[in-house]
Amino acid sequence: MPELPEVEVTRLSFATRIAGAKVQGVRLGLPLRWPLGCAPEVLIGRTVLQVRRRGKYLLLDLSEGLLLLHLGMSGSLSFAAQMAPGGKHDHFDLQTNLGLLRLHDPRRFGAAVYAGSQDSEEAHKLLGKLGVEPLTDTFDARQFHAALRLRSTAIKQVLLGGEVVVGVGNIYASEALFLAGIRPTVSAQNISWPRAERLHGAIKNVLTAAVQKGGSTLRDFSDAAGQGGYFQLDAMVYDRAGLPCRVCGAPIKRMVQGQRSTFYCAQCQKF
DNA sequence: AGGGTGACCTGTCGGC
DNA sequence: TGCCGACAGGTCACCC
Numbered sequence: 032m033p034e035l036p037e038v039e040v041t042r043l044s045f046a047t048r049i050a051g052a053k054v055q056g057v058r059l060g061l062p063l064r065w066p067l068g069c070a071p072e073v074l075i076g077r078t079v080l081q082v083r084r085r086g087k088y089l090l091l092d093l094s095e096g097l098l099l100l101h102l103g104m105s106g107s108l109s110f111a112a113q114m115a116p117g118g119k120h121d122h123f124d125l126q127t128n129l130g131l132l133r134l135h136d137p138r139r140f141g142a143a144v145y146a147g148s149q150d151s152e153e154a155h156k157l158l159g160k161l162g163v164e165p166l167t168d169t170f171d172a173r174q175f176h177a178a179l180r181l182r183s184t185a186i187k188q189v190l191l192g193g194e195v196v197v198g199v200g201n202i203y204a205s206e207a208l209f210l211a212g213i214r215p216t217v218s219a220q221n222i223s224w225p226r227a228e229r230l231h232g233a234i235k236n237v238l239t240a241a242v243q244k245g246g247s248t249l250r251d252f253s254d255a256a257g258q259g260g261y262f263q264l265d266a267m268v269y270d271r272a273g274l275p276c277r278v279c280g281a282p283i284k285r286m287v288q289g290q291r292s293t294f295y296c297a298q299c300q301k302f
Numbered sequence: 303a304g305g306g307t308g309a310c311c312t313g314t315c316g317g318c
Numbered sequence: 319t320g321c322c323g324a325c326a327g328g329t330c331a332c333c334c
Contacts, residue, residue, distance in 0.1 A: 033327060064310075064329080087328075104328055105312075120312085138311045140328060184305075193329085200327055249327065250314085269327095290307080292325085 033102040035165070035198025036241035036262065037252055038087050041102070045110035045132070045255035046082035052127035053078050054093075060122035063134075064103065064142040067123075068153055074098070074145070079127065086161045086197030096147050098125075099157055103140025109133050110255040132255070162195045165234050166242075170196065176227035179219040186222060187215035188289050190234075199234060202247055202269045205294045207233040209268045214300045215286075215293045240265065268294040 033041070057071035078094040089108075091098040100108070100123075112130045123134040123143040134143060146154035162178075163170050178195045179186070189195055190204040199207065208215050210233035213226060222230070246252060246260030249270065253259050263270070267277055271294060272285035281298040 037327070061311095101328080103311095104326065106327095136311095137313065138326085138328095140310070182304090188305095191328090202327060247327075252327075289305095291328095 033087060033106065033246075033252065034200030034203050034241075035084075035087060035238055036203070036244075037246035037254075037260065038089060038102060038198075039084055039166075039242050040246040040260060041108050041254045042082050042084050042089055043254075044258065045108065049079050049091075049110060049127065049129060049132060050081055051078065052129035054125060054127055056124075056126040058117060058124035058126070060117060060120075061139060063122055063136065063139050064101070065144050067143055067145055069145040074125070085158055085164070086193060087200070088158065090149075096145060097149060097154070099142070099144045099146060099154065100134065101142045101144075101157075102134075103136055103138060103142070105138040105251070106134055106136035106141035107251070107253055108255045109135065109253075109257060160194055161197045162193055163197065165196050165198055165238055170231070170235065172228045172231040175231045176222070176224055179222050179227055182219040184219055185216050185288055186213060186219045186230075187293050189219045191289070191291070196234065198238065201291050202249075202263075202266070203234070203237050203241065205269050206237045206267060209295060209300060210237060212300055214302050215288065215295050217302060268296060270294065 054074045054077050057074055080092040083090040087101060089100040110130050110132045114131045114133060117124055120137045121133055121135050125132040134141060144153060182189050187204050190199045211230040213230060241262040244260055244262040245258060247263040248259035249263055268283050271283040273282050276283055276296040276299060279298045281296055283294055284297055286293050
């Protein structure tokens with residue numbers, strides 16, 4: 032479920048409330064994508080200083096070390112003072128004096144990983160190859176265009192790859208390409224400067240709008256306070272195969288790239 | 303090196 | 319009702 036907007040909305044929904052919390056216990060359910068990387072007791076007594084985001088990872092800075100959380104495809108976090116005992120799909124609980132942070136993840140593609148520091152090998156393995164953050168000033172249109180020129184892969188797959196720019200997943204890749212009027216199959220290196228500049232703006236705009244709408248709730252996404260998002264109602268192409276394009280009325284098409292669905296309008300995105 | 307494929311895991315939905 | 323295949327918001331380890 033979670034692309035950058037959903038992860039950021041999740042972060043915003045509990046970062047302030049958990050700041051200063053002292054860890055009292057850790058409960059693990061079934062294995063997630065990667066092992067925690069330390070004995071659960073190691074975290075006890077440490078304080079959660081702040082919650083940051085890098086790409087689709089949440090970084091909980093502790094008084095010593097940090098905890099990396101990833102929501103995978105089906106993960107969601109909740110943070111509350113009172114919570115029922117862990118259920119079938121609750122695979123990581125961080126009990127603190129201010130409340131319980133719980134990772135619920137039916138498919139278990141998510142992860143909770145401890146790293147001794149941000150420069151540690153564990154952290155570098157997960158974060159080291161990530162591209163630029165699209166919602167910061169470091170996301171520069173000229174540099175973006177230069178990076179596209181180096182890749183022959185289809186632009187949709189370059190966006191999903193996360194090595195050029197992070198956080199753009201399957202929904203927002205299709206949406207951004209629609210907004211920029213670019214066909215998802217175009218080789219990245221063939222995108223001219225004016226079109227790269229438009230795509231750069233479209234990525235920023237679509238992600239910003241999605242954060243403001245609380246993300247996309249397609250099936251079950253909710254933030255750490257239990258709130259769903261509404262961006263899916265604004266989607267121009269995603270999950271709209273066969274429905275009329277909101278701009279020109281032509282039927283939205285679905286195709287498969289890298290085993291993922293891509294949605295586009297053949298009229299509005301001619302090349 | 304880069305591109306393509308399969309793998310991880312569970313749930314849901316549509317068709318027969 | 320049951321069974322079966324397709325598909326789902328992500329990423330990594332492989333192959334050629």
